[in-house]
Amino acid sequence: MDQVMTQKPHEMLAATLSDEMAAVNTLIRTRMASEHAPRIPEVTAHLVEAGGKRLRPMLTLAAARMCGYEGDNHVKLAATVEFIHTATLLHDDVVDESGQRRGRPTANLLWDNKSSVLVGDYLFARSFQLMVETGSLRVLDILANAAATIAEGEVLQMTAATDLKTDEAIYLQVVRGKTAALFSAATEVGGVIAGVEEAQIKALFDYGDALGIAFQIADDLLDYQGDSKATGKNVGDDFRERKLTLPVIKAVAQATDKERAFWTRTIEKGRQEEGDLDHALALMGKYKTLEATRDDAMAWAEKAKTALQSLPEHPIRQMLHDLADYVVARLH
Structure with a gap:
């Protein structure tokens, strides 16, 4: 090769x-x-x-x-x-x-x-x-806005991370703040200083936004099914740190009363015991939430690739297209 x-x-x-x-x-x-x-x-x-x-x-x-x-x-x-x-x-x-x-x-x-x-x-x-x-005042506006969104996302995450009422919409808001805001600002300002038309600046923003969301969802999924040597994290770190990420949010949304009590004890109250991670993984398996999370990451990667279609033909465009695939290629 x-x-x-x-x-x-x-x-x-x-x-x-x-x-x-x-x-x-x-x-x-x-x-x-x-x-x-x-x-x-x-x-x-x-x-x-x-x-x-x-x-x-x-x-x-x-x-x-x-x-x-x-x-x-x-x-x-x-x-x-x-x-x-x-x-x-x-x-x-x-x-x-x-x-x-x-x-x-x-x-x-x-x-x-x-x-x-x-x-x-x-x-x-x-x-x-x-x-x-x-x-460029416009560049200043975009990046200052991103810095504010990042801080907002971090503050939101502090309160949302261990609250079982956190749903997918709030999770997405946290992810936009934590990861996607800087990706989308990074791509958008490149178009702004190049002076391209508004539709292309919007496409660059959309690409960065979708890429950042796919990237973070993939990261959250790998926490539960990744190879710790490759990711540098232990499987289940997010669970131990009581972070409500997408695979758990999807399981909580479908939980029976008994299952909800388990999530309340382990995530909200932080009283974790031996075997809890295995039980959490079993519940995610029952509702196929790891597969559903993977599908979400793939869908965001597709959105990123779609956004690129209105941008100029260029070897870099193909690399950005491949990058969107690569971000989710780590998911099996």
């Missing part, structure tokens, strides 16, 4: 956009520097160098390039998107009291919660400086 065929879509995107991604990384390092507080670059470097896929900034570069953009503001916007993402990760790990991210100790564990929160604030401020430098 030749090399190109075995490359994953995000790797092909990374290769195609390698020069611009290098410029983004350089800009990120430059803007992380702080002459007065060396703790800032220490903490941010730990996260930024952790080797994530850099999917969100890549989406901004891809959208701009696909729409024929030729300036360099897309590099600033891609760095902005990564800063917003990194800031939310720093804050998330404090809120979730996490000890690990991408297989490494989290910043709040290595330093402390105060450093994580304050460095996150610094990155948000830096991201706004970068946006302003593009001179």
